Amino acid sequence: MPLWTDFNKDFGLQVKRRKKIRDVYQVFTTTGRTLCYKPYSTGEDEVAFIRKLFVHLDDKGYRYAPKPVEGPGQKLWSFHRGQYWLLTNWVKGRSPNFTRESELMKGLRTLAKFHRVAEGFTAEGIPNGRIRYDELYQRPGDYRSDIRRHGGSLDRFIDCCYKAEAFSQKPAIASAVEMERNAGAFSHGDYNYPNLVLDRSNHLHLIDLENASMNVRMIDLAHILYRNYPWNGRGVLKGIEEYDRKRPLSAEDRHLLYMLLLLPYPLVRAMRQFGNQYLRHIELPSSSRLSGYKRTLRKLL
Known part of the structure; x- marks a missing residue:
């Protein structure tokens, strides 16, 4: 038919x-x-x-x-x-242009407003594969394995994975994850400009929940920060401040976000997307720049 x-x-x-x-x-x-x-x-x-x-x-x-x-x-x-x-x-409009700071800031505010209602979800029959609160603990090891498969002078990024893994074992992280679980929180799963539409009234809409899951909401904030401020500590803090205006971050949120932002997601994403050609598609930070980025992240805590 x-x-x-x-x-x-x-x-x-x-x-x-x-x-x-x-x-x-x-x-x-x-x-x-x-x-x-x-x-x-x-x-x-x-x-x-x-x-x-x-x-x-x-x-x-x-x-x-x-x-x-x-x-x-x-x-x-x-x-x-x-x-x-x-x-x-159908949501009429266009994709936002996150190279324009005003539209990126709108994206961060929109995410905060979405997160205010992305909780209290208690429907029956949630697929097991969509319950991902504990996935956060596996990320450092998964990223470390991805990086090692490619070899090269990448020890500084493997060290970031170890630091994130060590931080994930702190009681504050376990407490934060359980708070999200108990809240029935869910994440968008792929929050960036391709899945957003700016309408004719200048309002930003989420248009896709294909990758949504029961997960900690800071996964989304880390994702948009990774994609738009790779290894840019000052930019990351500015983005967090904009989000915080619409949904103030708790101490638990900040611990989760710190742990996630330690991970070298931009590098791993390039490796997964482009394989051995990844270096053609990403500019890797020097050791000193990466160290400066990690120092700046400490201001989150």
């Missing part, structure tokens, strides 16, 4: 026209609605989890995430040729 026959049947909507954009379809209906139809290469339990997160955000009054569309007979998603499909509203 054609994809759009399933779409019409499952959601009771007639398609006027459609447009493929990356991995999703922008769908224009005969009633004037503009919708987003996205496939997921996961099991039904994971699609259900992602949809419940969208509903949770809506129930919390969060206006800057897509709202799922329900079909007749409480049809929540469609299934076509081995993939599940979710239907949400």
Whole structure:
């Protein structure tokens, strides 16, 4: 059965026209609605989890995430040729440009506002693979293994992994992780400009929760800081200060963030993405610059 026959049947909507954009379809209906139809290469339990997160955000009054569309007979998603499909509203706008400081600062404030409601999620049937609070403890060892596989003069980055691993064993980290677990906290999982849309009213929207999981929220803040301020201590502190204006960081948050920011994520990301050609795509900091970065991070605590 054609994809759009399933779409019409499952959601009771007639398609006027459609447009493929990356991995999703922008769908224009005969009633004037503009919708987003996205496939997921996961099991039904994971699609259900992602949809419940969208509903949770809506129930919390969060206006800057897509709202799922329900079909007749409480049809929540469609299934076509081995993939599940979710239907949400289409957010009109453009990707933010994080090379512009004003838009990056808006991204940090938007993340803080999202994190204020990214808790209290207690739905039944959360897939085990989406419960990742303890994954944080494994990261230093995983990163260290990645770096060692490539060899070279990278001992200073392996040392960062050891320092993060040692810090992860402190009681403050265990306490922080348990606080997030008990709060029912979840993380976006890939918070950066490709998964955000700046609308015509200058509001920033999250458009994808494909990588979301039950996890410590500081994973998200560390990620956007890694991507936009690699080994730049002053930039990192400035970004944290902007986030803190909308969601003040607790002592526990700061311990988690310090541990995560010690990790050489920019290097490991380049290795995983480009393999042995990684040096063509990243500028590695000198030992003195890396030492200065780590000293600056201490101001978090």
